[in-house]
Amino acid sequence: MNRRQFLQRSTTAGAAVLAGGAAFATGHRLTMPPLLDTRSSGRMNLTAQAGTTSFIGDVASRTAGFNQAFLGPTVVLQNGPLAARVENTLAEPISAHWHGLLVPGEHDGGPHLPVATGATWEPDMQIAQSPATIWYHSHIHGKTAPQVYAGLAGLIHLTDGRDDERGLPNTYGIDDLSLVIQDRRFDGGGRMVYDPTMMDLMHGFGGNRMMVNGQVGATAAVPAGITRLRLLNGSNGRIYTLHLSDDRPMHLITTDGGFLTAPITVQSLRLAPGERVEVLVDFSDGEAPALMSEPSRPFTVLPFAIDTSLAARIDRLPDVLDGVPLDLVGPAAKTRTVLLEMGMGGGMMGRREFSINGRPFAMDHLNFRVNLGDVERWTIRGAMVAHPFHVHGVVFRVLSENGAAPRPENIGWKDTVLVAGEAEIIARFDQPAAPETPYMFHCHILEHEDAGMMGQFSVT
Ligand code: C2O
Ligand code: CU
Numbered sequence: 001m002n003r004r005q006f007l008q009r010s011t012t013a014g015a016a017v018l019a020g021g022a023a024f025a026t027g028h029r030l031t032m033p034p035l036l037d038t039r040s041s042g043r044m045n046l047t048a049q050a051g052t053t054s055f056i057g058d059v060a061s062r063t064a065g066f067n068q069a070f071l072g073p074t075v076v077l078q079n080g081p082l083a084a085r086v087e088n089t090l091a092e093p094i095s096a097h098w099h100g101l102l103v104p105g106e107h108d109g110g111p112h113l114p115v116a117t118g119a120t121w122e123p124d125m126q127i128a129q130s131p132a133t134i135w136y137h138s139h140i141h142g143k144t145a146p147q148v149y150a151g152l153a154g155l156i157h158l159t160d161g162r163d164d165e166r167g168l169p170n171t172y173g174i175d176d177l178s179l180v181i182q183d184r185r186f187d188g189g190g191r192m193v194y195d196p197t198m199m200d201l202m203h204g205f206g207g208n209r210m211m212v213n214g215q216v217g218a219t220a221a222v223p224a225g226i227t228r229l230r231l232l233n234g235s236n237g238r239i240y241t242l243h244l245s246d247d248r249p250m251h252l253i254t255t256d257g258g259f260l261t262a263p264i265t266v267q268s269l270r271l272a273p274g275e276r277v278e279v280l281v282d283f284s285d286g287e288a289p290a291l292m293s294e295p296s297r298p299f300t301v302l303p304f305a306i307d308t309s310l311a312a313r314i315d316r317l318p319d320v321l322d323g324v325p326l327d328l329v330g331p332a333a334k335t336r337t338v339l340l341e342m343g344m345g346g347g348m349m350g351r352r353e354f355s356i357n358g359r360p361f362a363m364d365h366l367n368f369r370v371n372l373g374d375v376e377r378w379t380i381r382g383a384m385v386a387h388p389f390h391v392h393g394v395v396f397r398v399l400s401e402n403g404a405a406p407r408p409e410n411i412g413w414k415d416t417v418l419v420a421g422e423a424e425i426i427a428r429f430d431q432p433a434a435p436e437t438p439y440m441f442h443c444h445i446l447e448h449e450d451a452g453m454m455g456q457f458s459v460t
C-alpha cells in the first residue's frame, strides 16, 4: 500500500477506528490498546485470559492477555487510592507486577504474589508519584518470559491531568500515541512460536517480525503537527536503537520515572527491554518518516502516515518540563556491587548458570536487607552481553556508565538501565517490602531472568 492509498483509506474509515479503538477495519492502520480509565471509579479490574489472535493473515496463534486475547488495556491512573482486582482464568498461575509503580512489596505483584487458576488478587493501593509511562506484566518465577511473550502485559499512563499546562499533546490515539514495541517469531505458516534454544537463552528470544500494540505490518496515522510517542520496549530480549528514517530529531521528554526538567533533542535512542521513553516528533512539514531500529541492518519498527483530518493541537515544543530534579547526591548509607553473570556451561547437561553475585535466584533466599529511607549506591557489572538491569520499588539515578557521564536516555529517573560493562546508580528506598514479599532486582532479558539472573531484597 503506498501513501496515497493509505490516505484514501484513512480519510474514509480512519478517525472513527482510532476514536473507538474498535475493530481493525482498515486492515493496516495501527490502533491503540483500549483505555481503562480508573480515575473516576478508583478501580482497576484486570482478568488474565487465554485466547487466539491472528497476527499474519488469518492464521490463529494461541495467546494470552488481560481483558482481551492479547496484551492488555492502557490503564489510566492518577495519584490516590486504587482498588485493584486481578483475576486469573488461565490454566497456570500468573501475577501482575506494576513495573514502575512505587508501591510496597505486598502490592508489587512479583513472584511471591502468584494468582492461582480461578483465584483473584485484590491489592488496595495508594498511588503517590510523579506522572510517568509505566507498564504491567506477569512475573511468575521461571515463567515470566513465556507469559509476557504470550501477551500478559500492558501499559499504564499515570497522569496528573496537567499536560495542557505543560503544552504537551495528550489526546490518546490522535496526537498522543502509545506504542508497545515487541518482536515475535513466526513459523512459515504465520503462527507465533516460542521454542527457545541455547542461543536464545544467551541473547534473549528474538523474533523475525516486529509488532506494535500486537499488530504486525501496521502504519500509524499521525497529525501534521507535534505528536507525542510513548514507547515501551516490551520485547523479551531485543534492544532497539531507534531513529526516524529521515533522521529528524526526537525530543525526549520522559524516562522511566517521568518527566525530565527540559526536553533533550536526540537523533537516536537506545531502548532496552523494560524501558520506556516519551518523545515529541514534529510532523508539521507533512512528511511521514518511519521509526527504524539498528543495530546491524536497519529495519522498520513502525511506518507513519500523515492524516490531515487529525487535529494537531500543539505547534511548538515546550522549553521546560517540570520533572523532579535529580537530587540524590552526597554520601550513601551503603554501597553494593551487583554482578550479572552467565556461567560457562558448568551446570547439568551444559546448562548455563545465570546468576547474580554468583548465586542463581532462589525463592527462599533473600540476597540482602535495605533500611527504609536509606540512600544506596550500587555498581552493576554485566558479563558477556548487555543486560537491562531493573530494580523494583524505586526510581534511581544513573551516576555513570563505564566511568563516563550517562547517555541522554539515562539522564532522568530510571527503573531499568542497560548495563553494557558497568553502570553506577543511586536510589533512595522509600517504599517498604517485608522479607515475605521482597522486591526483585534482575536482568530484564526475560530468558536471563527466568534462568536465574535475579535477586531479591527487603526494605524495612
Ligand atoms: Cu518488568 Cu521485575 O519486572
Ligand atoms: Cu518491575
Ligand code: CU
Residues within 6 Å of the ligand: 340, 386, 387, 388, 443, 444, 445, 448, 449, 453
Ligand atoms: Cu541479562
